[in-house]
Amino acid sequence: MTHILIVDDEQDIREICKTYFEYEGYHVSTASNGKEALDLLNTNVDVMVIDIMMPEMNGYEVVREMKNQGLDIPYVYLTAKTSEQDTIFGLMLGADDYVKKPFSPRELVIRVKNLMNRVNVTSPSTQETIHCGRLVLNNLNKTVELEGEVIPFRIKEFELLWYFANHESVALSKTDLLEQVWGYEYYEDMNTLNVHVHRIREKLEKYGYDDYIIATVWGLGYKFQRRL
Numbered sequence: 001m002t003h004i005l006i007v008d009d010e011q012d013i014r015e016i017c018k019t020y021f022e023y024e025g026y027h028v029s030t031a032s033n034g035k036e037a038l039d040l041l042n043t044n045v046d047v048m049v050i051d052i053m054m055p056e057m058n059g060y061e062v063v064r065e066m067k068n069q070g071l072d073i074p075y076v077y078l079t080a081k082t083s084e085q086d087t088i089f090g091l092m093l094g095a096d097d098y099v100k101k102p103f104s105p106r107e108l109v110i111r112v113k114n115l116m117n118r119v120n121v122t123s124p125s126t127q128e129t130i131h132c133g134r135l136v137l138n139n140l141n142k143t144v145e146l147e148g149e150v151i152p153f154r155i156k157e158f159e160l161l162w163y164f165a166n167h168e169s170v171a172l173s174k175t176d177l178l179e180q181v182w183g184y185e186y187y188e189d190m191n192t193l194n195v196h197v198h199r200i201r202e203k204l205e206k207y208g209y210d211d212y213i214i215a216t217v218w219g220l221g222y223k224f225q226r227r228l
């Protein structure tokens with residue numbers, strides 16, 4: 001049974017989320033503040049939904065402390081913040097998803113299900129790899145290696161790069177990429193894709209990889225291609 005932690009200082013939000021997730025078969029824990037959340041994160045939590053705007057310790061601070069403790073738990077920000085800058089900041093910190101208030105509890109459940117499906121993908125019995133010049137993508141272990149050195153990629157970053165690599169030299173629309181990688185129509189926050197592409201580019205550049213690039217196709221989306 002998937003153990004989900006709901007963190008929000010509003011009791012009504014915690015209760016309605018708890019009701020919907022329990023109905024879907026989740027084991028649900030709730031916390032009203034950051035300190036409670038950090039205590040509960042050590043109880044085998046599989047996924048966390050956390051509000052950003054909380055007193056004393058906000059959602060960003062909770063996530064930072066979680067990572068400082070070496071916990072790699074997928075999480076979704078739940079927030080009343082609506083600016084593009086806030087969305088980008090949350091995603092740059094590594095959030096797996098970002099849901100704005102007011103929200104549909106059913107939509108939140110679907111987003112968390114999709115997230116857990118990506119995290120718990122059943123790998124095939126035989127190893128699947130794609131070679132992109134010096135870069136090797138391993139779909140069995142969800143790893144990216146450059147000449148034997150593993151480049152750290154989050155699950156969604158890997159899935160996006162894997163999709164690009166499977167469609168080499170094909171101009172892909174943002175809509176298609178969001179639907180294929182995120183698993184549903186994700187039109188509300190188109191910046192999500194841009195942020196993840198930016199992260200991938202940064203990581204590959206940091207490790208000195210330029211055999212292939214993610215080129216911007218203006219007015220459409222992106223293309224994964226050999227550097228000209």
